[in-house]
Amino acid sequence: MKLTVLGGCGAWPAAGQACSGYLVVHDGFRVLIDPGYATLPRLLESTPAEQVDAVLVSHGHPDHCADLNPLLRARVLGDAPPPPLPVYAPPGALDAVLALDRRHMLAGGLESRELAPGRPFEVGPFRLDVWSLPHHVPNAGLRLTGGGRVIAYTGDTGPAEELADLAKDADLLLAEATYPERVPEEDAPYLSTAAAAGRTATSAGAARLLLTHLWPDSPHEPALEAAARSYGGELAVATGGHTVRL
Known part of the structure; x- marks a missing residue:
């Protein structure tokens, strides 16, 4: 299994970077997780749009799903449109991004599948398990x-x-770490820190920790230092082009 980071910025893409986007490949099957702002050009550097086999969207904020629109356009408007793309997302999470085009324009381009916790999904060669986690919108x-x-x-x-x-016992934990050590009070129930990600990785026994969704243009060192205080395993920040082979 191989994960390639397309982008890891939270909120908006910093210059030359992209927001959340991760390509996971196993047994030739390609899963795109969270096609956020500016991720499609990075994806197309290595993978044609028609070769994406499934998309997983964690939640409906545009820094996690906005580039689903150009991805679908690239598939539907190409010379040889591929079969509909399975897109898994929480209920209602895709409403805004799919409304960017007239309904018939992307008709037949995707199969929407609702993510619900409590039961596993089969996505190609993968088993997908889902948890409902607290955020400003269903996540x-x-x-x-x-x-x-x-x-x-x-x-x-x-x-x-x-x-x-x-x-638990994950080979790789990809964890939101918008702030190094403290989330502002108004967002504390909905966002996380690198320090908290380190504690989670340690208590869960995760073999690797990849911090993502840092505030754009923020330095990496404070986040890495905060996570390393409680986590002694392999540690890095998700930046475009970073790969992890499991």
Whole structure:
């Protein structure tokens, strides 16, 4: 299993970068997680739009799903449109991005599938487990299992007991870490820190920790230092082009 980071900025893409976007490949099957702002050009550097096999969207904020629109355009308006693209998302999360075009324009371009916690999904060679995690809008924590390896992804989330189950013994925990050590009070129930991600990774026994969704143009060192105070495993920040092979 291989994960490639397309982007990791929170809120908006900094110059030359992209927002949340991650390509996971296993047994030739390509899953795109969170096609946020500016992720499609990065994806197309290595993967034609028609070769994406499924999309997972953690929640409906545009820094996590805005580039679903150009991805669907590239597939539907190309010379040889591929079969409909399965897109998994929480209920209602895709309403805004799909409304950017007339309904018939993208008709037949996707199959919308609702993510609901409590039951596993089969996505190509992967098992997908889902947790409902706290954010400003409904947010799905995602756990992909394939070939005996596990990638756990928090989406954007505040503190939650469910994070321990999501990340348990994961080979890679991809964790939102908008702030290094403290979330402003008004957002404290809905966002997380690098320090909290480190504690979660340690308690869950995650083998690797990849911090993502840092505030645009913020330095990486404070986040890495905050996470490393409680986590001694392999640690990095998600930036475009970073790859992890499991």
